[in-house]
Amino acid sequence: MESLVAQDSLATVQDSVAIAQPDSTIGQTVDTKVSQFKDFFSFTKIFMSLVVLFGTYFFTRVLSFLLGALAEKRSSYRLILKRVVPFLNVLIWSTAIFIVIAGIISPPIETILTVGASVGIAVGFAAQDILKNIFGGFIIIMDRPFQVGDKIEVDGYYGEVTEIGLRSTRIVTPDDSLVSLPNADLVSNAVSNTNSGALDCQVVSSIFLPATVNVEKVKEIARRAAVSSRYVYLKKPIVIVSENKVFEQNYVIQLKVKAYVLDIRYEFLLKSEITELILKELNTLEMVPESVQVKRGVS
Structure with missing residues (x-):
């Protein structure tokens, strides 16, 4: 009789341990996720990412300034040098972002897909106009209806294109005013190009x-x-x-x-x-x- 009672008690203890096991597993899983998050966004990785991004910003600014100064001194190559700047900026920033994500943070592919989808949905709702201008900037760079150095007229504004950015395009009018035109408007409206890439x-x-x-x-x-x-x-x-x-x-x-x-x-x-x-x-x-x-x- 005592043997049967002991066996029942042992079985009850084993069942209790089995029931408590999932709670322990959940705790370990949470600890693992927290540890992975800390590894992804450690102080060292954040610091290195900021160094790369700020370094890229200053590098592109200096490069744009140097190429612009060289373009003004070499009139025969002025338009070519100015048109290279937007492509170099896109290439340099794309490389820097890739280095930060793939080389420094190095998250698993599942994390990239999950975060990318969430951020994409949030940004899509919050910044529709900005995204339209960014897509318009890519279309202008790829389709090239005008380039840096061209004289264009759009929406009553006439002047020389000085910069083609991802959000807007800047032109200098004859009275030396700087006008920023949203890329989405430039893609959807008629644009008159005076010289179409020629110097004359x-x-x-x-x-x-x-x-x-x-x-x-x-x-x-x-x-x-x-x-x-x-x-x-x-x-x-x-x-x-x-x-x-x-x-x-x-x-x-x-x-x-x-x-x-x-x-x-x-x-x-x-x-x-x-x-x-x-x-x-x-x-x-x-x-x-x-x-x-x-x-x-x-x-």
């Missing part, structure tokens, strides 16, 4: 003259003015056209001088010089009264 571009100057003026004589004067300009690109054709217009209920002649500038940076200098040379000779010959209207055309 066409410049159009317009002059309104009285209907009684000798058109052929004025065209000769305009051609001489364009050819004698310091900024004209003589390897490209110079075209001069005239058209009858109505200005303030009077018939006038609009004379357009279409010439190419050596460097897009001198676009407005060419316009101004051609206009001044034409008016100077017309006034010398007394062919035009003082009421002549001059309009700077759009290139």
Whole structure:
């Protein structure tokens, strides 16, 4: 009888141990996860990651500055050097992020997938506009509707592209204002590109003259003015056209001088010089009264 009671007691103890076993396993699992988390995000790894990221930031800034300065000194390579900068920045940052994730933190693939999915969903809801601009930046870099150094016009803004970023594109207007345009707008709207990657571009100057003026004589004067300009690109054709217009209920002649500038940076200098040379000779010959209207055309 005592033997049976002892056996029952032993069985009860074994059952209790078996029931308590899962709790111990759960505790060990939690401890393991916490230990893995500490290993992934230890002070050393966080410090090394910050060093890589800050080092990458300063390196890209210095590289962009040096290439920009070199581009201004070498006018023949100016556009090429400026267009290399966005690609180098994307390449350098991609490499740095890969080094931080794969080389320093080194999480298991399951962790990367889980965290990536969670972050992707959260960011997708919280920053839809930012993501649109980032995707727009990649499209601009890959499709290349314009490049750094091009003169573009979009949404009423006209200027030279100075930087193509992942979120926005920056242009400098003729009055030296810096305008940031969201990449999403640039992808969805029509963009006019003046030079399409070339160093030169066409410049159009317009002059309104009285209907009684000798058109052929004025065209000769305009051609001489364009050819004698310091900024004209003589390897490209110079075209001069005239058209009858109505200005303030009077018939006038609009004379357009279409010439190419050596460097897009001198676009407005060419316009101004051609206009001044034409008016100077017309006034010398007394062919035009003082009421002549001059309009700077759009290139």
